[in-house]
Amino acid sequence: MDDTNFETDAGNPSRRAFILTATSLAALTLAGCARRAPDEPRRPRLRRLRRLRERIAARPEPNLYPALLNEQFPIDAIPPGKLPKKFHRQRVPFDTAEKPGTVIVDTGSFYLYHVEDGGTAMRYGVGLGRQGFEWSGRARIAWKRAWPTWTPPEEMIKREPDLAKWSAENGGMPPGLDNPLGARALYIFQDGKDTLYRLHGTPEIFSIGKAVSSGCVRLVNHDIIHLYDRVRPGSAIIVR
Incomplete structure (x- = not known):
């Protein structure tokens, strides 16, 4: 078959069906690869856990030494860093x-x-x-x-x-x-x-x-x- 006949065959219905089928199969294959890895459903949860850990790590320590205003003689808070x-x-x-x-x-x-x-x-x-x-x-x-x-x-x-x-x-x-x-x-x-x-x-x-x-x-x-x-x-x- 020469090049001219090959180009002409592309318009043939059976030839066109073959091309469409091949293209569809390729698309499905690509879709299958892009569909998600088995562990992907866990990723949003892992991201949430990671953000939670980051928020906890960023929280200031509980204030052990606030102002004690209900004492007989009110006591000032101890400023951060004042007590080692x-x-x-x-x-x-x-x-x-x-x-x-x-x-x-x-x-x-x-x-x-x-x-x-x-x-x-x-x-x-x-x-x-x-x-x-x-x-x-x-x-x-x-x-x-x-x-x-x-x-x-x-x-x-x-x-x-x-x-x-x-x-x-x-x-x-x-x-x-x-x-x-x-x-x-x-x-x-x-x-x-x-x-x-x-x-x-x-x-x-x-x-x-x-x-x-x-x-x-x-x-x-x-x-x-x-x-x-x-x-x-x-x-x-x-x-x-």
Whole structure:
């Protein structure tokens, strides 16, 4: 067959039917390839899950330290970044033989742990006693007070005579934001005697993670309030 006859045959009905059939088969084949891969129905769901994960990752952390406006003396929020993140209050795994409810102060890391059931503890950042004012041992939390009066010990008054105006004889320093014991105080007794050491609040955020106090263990006011609500009088406390 020459080229002329071939072109002429293209107009033949049977020839045209053959071409249309071949074209249809090719279209179906292409449609089959373009139809969707077996896993394509999952893709919208996977995209939704990916977007959800991205939204969760982008969410700000819960504000642990907002303004506490319902307190007897309203407490300002702690600005982001003011308290180092490693000292933020958080629940952590904690392996100990001590029973739940025990308070453990790790002076080496500036952490306080409140032991919980199930192998966890609530961990808080703390400030501790400066050199010469350290204390360690096992004792108990005899009682606790919200917005306590502060009475400096006689030894402290001898070192700082200006504190005499807040002596026991003068009724101590009334509660307030400037009170060194802050929003809450837990009183530590050993062998039935007051050690004169306290777990207490402080507005001095910079002091957390440092040895600056006169022996007491200090937490930011938000954290001492959180701890106060969970510790029962009579609970054991271990400072190590």
